[in-house]
Amino acid sequence: MPAGIIFAVVVFALVFEMVRRRRLGERYAILWLAAALALVVLASWGGLLASISHAVGIKTPSNAFFVIAFTFLLLLVLHFSSVASRLADETRVLAQRLALLEQRLRAQEPVNGSEDEDEDLITVAASSRSSRTASRRPRG
Amino acid sequence: MDFRPDSFLAIVPAYNEAGSVAGVVESLRVEAPEFDVVVIDDGSTDDTAARAAAAGAAVIRLPFNLGIGGAVQAGFLYAQAHGYDYAAQVDGDGQHEPAELASLVEAMRADPSIDVVCGSRFVAPGGGYRAPLSRRTGIQLFALALSAISRQRVTDPTSGFRLYNRRAIRLFAGDYPHDYPEVEAVLLLHAHRLRMIEVPVEMHHRNSGRSSITKSRSLYYMVKVSLALLVGLLRRRVVVERADPVPVTAPRRGVG
Numbered sequence: 001m002p003a004g005i006i007f008a009v010v011v012f013a014l015v016f017e018m019v020r021r022r023r024l025g026e027r028y029a030i031l032w033l034a035a036a037l038a039l040v041v042l043a044s045w046g047g048l049l050a051s052i053s054h055a056v057g058i059k060t061p062s063n064a065f066f067v068i069a070f071t072f073l074l075l076l077v078l079h080f081s082s083v084a085s086r087l088a089d090e091t092r093v094l095a096q097r098l099a100l101l102e103q104r105l106r107a108q109e110p111v112n113g114s115e116d117e118d119e120d121l122i123t124v125a126a127s128s129r130s131s132r133t134a135s136r137r138p139r140g
Numbered sequence: 141m142d143f144r145p146d147s148f149l150a151i152v153p154a155y156n157e158a159g160s161v162a163g164v165v166e167s168l169r170v171e172a173p174e175f176d177v178v179v180i181d182d183g184s185t186d187d188t189a190a191r192a193a194a195a196g197a198a199v200i201r202l203p204f205n206l207g208i209g210g211a212v213q214a215g216f217l218y219a220q221a222h223g224y225d226y227a228a229q230v231d232g233d234g235q236h237e238p239a240e241l242a243s244l245v246e247a248m249r250a251d252p253s254i255d256v257v258c259g260s261r262f263v264a265p266g267g268g269y270r271a272p273l274s275r276r277t278g279i280q281l282f283a284l285a286l287s288a289i290s291r292q293r294v295t296d297p298t299s300g301f302r303l304y305n306r307r308a309i310r311l312f313a314g315d316y317p318h319d320y321p322e323v324e325a326v327l328l329l330h331a332h333r334l335r336m337i338e339v340p341v342e343m344h345h346r347n348s349g350r351s352s353i354t355k356s357r358s359l360y361y362m363v364k365v366s367l368a369l370l371v372g373l374l375r376r377r378v379v380v381e382r383a384d385p386v387p388v389t390a391p392r393r394g395v396g
Contacts, residue, residue: 092206092210092318095202095203095206095210096202096210096213096217097217098203099180099201099202099203099214100214100217100218100221102200102201103199103201103218107198
């Protein structure tokens, strides 16, 4: 059992550290910390899993654990799929609005080499994004 | 009373169509001079945008590839923002014949209750369009399903060659299907009690570029569109009035 406890504590510490470095939003951190905490409890209190599995009628305690863990992960992945769908939708709306705004800008200022101008906008956005991720790394 | 003449917009979605987009824009200016032209460059990596602009079209450059649905929707947003009375989709690959727009406009004007006129390859018996049997079968299946659902004759639900009035532009600027939008859009029209009719048109084979529906993707196409139809049917729609807006996943508030 100590191996299980060590593993659970490592997971807990990892999640905590990721939140500290702003690699993980608090919203998901709470979820993962709760999961890590549950691992710690189950690992240190050996009798708990056995009594849970007995209560729900599963003969092997590890199977009970697998059922619980699998269900948790399944729901989590489903949730992420829904988040990804929403983000894709929001990104599409942003792309359309950006493109319309750029077109309007170009129509208003036909000179000043407008063809390159929006290239610049995109390059600036891309470089600012990469510089932000880069600035994050040294901090961690 | 304001006797401003109707304004028309041709929405030309183009993804890596540098070889044909200028031809489409020029032929629109010659064959359908009442139409303004906006080319939606859907994140092309070639010089589609430059060729379209050189040919005299307004060009909207999407920062990355959104797919045909997102591109055409950008066109609807443009039409709405600029207050066009009618908008037509004319593909940038030269598949649609700009000269045929006149018959779409004529059908639209003949009956004010019509919101969308769709150019169909199959409404006239023995039309010249030759597609692989598998594709025709797929189109036929969706045509049957949509005809049954909307209780109207729909023969070519995959045709993108359509003319939209203000009501339809407003609907689709707010909510337009993403991946393969044409079939689902027919269902959306029905759910919002907009009327669509078909007129016979001829379509060309593509001048250049490749269809977005390759062989390997056609299965995905069938499954995705079928699912979209099924879910669309079961979706609760609170439509009080014709073309009332519906909640979408990412709601928009006006267009800037």
